[in-house]
Amino acid sequence: MEKFDAANPFGEFTKMLEQFKLPGFDVPAIMEARRKDVEALVTANQTAFQGMQSLAQKQGEMLRTTLTELQALASTGGAASPQAAELVQQTLHKALANMQQLAQAAYQSQAESYAVIQKRVEENVEELRTLMQQKK
Template identity: 50%
Template sequence: MATPPNPFADFTRMMEQFRLPGVDMSAVIEARRKDIEALAEANRLAYEGMQAIVKKQQEIFAQTMQQLQAAAQQYGTASNPAEAMTRHSEFVQQQLHQALENMRALAETAQKAQAEALAVISQRAEQNVKEAGELLQPKTKSRG
């Protein structure tokens, strides 16, 4: 299988035609390449986080369906209405507690995914500030 062409190669050649005094176009292009890589990494982390949330939601749904089936079977075997109401109210209370726990877990998963993606972008932003400062430094000419 052939290696895909480097999408930055043509852009690099094009930008080098516009040689600006004191500006290292290769460094500028390399910085933009790193920006794109950071965005791709942040996107990957966000996508993985959303996949984890979907998986957790599927698990919650399956668990809830099993609990509902078990509860329906139990209520069918209750000998008197008072006992059935007691079981029903306990079941509802347990399900509300479980729903709150599930929402907390989903929120934590989403927050973790967002924090990881933001960390990648923040790190790249810090690198951009540093690189911009370096690019703007006057080049010293060596005396020979």
């Protein structure tokens, strides 16, 4: 048995199906369509992973900023000052704005991943139409 070729994972499967020579069954076209499906899934996963990385980086930046601000407040003795209530309110508003940014970034990442999958589904439908028209 030959070694598995990661560059062409459908090679062995294609050879096996071509042995049967079924009429109206275009093995190379079907295997090419499945290859495109796998590529679309890989692209969607890469997009989702990049989105998660971006979210993690933003969360880290937000945490560093908040800790820096708290450290500055504590070092100046500002926690006991009359402006503390205003500072807490500003911090809460900033935290809510940051949460909204994270939610929007997550939504964008998911939308981009979904778009990749949706495009491949549309291509599959078009490929099926073409195959069905060729049989007529």
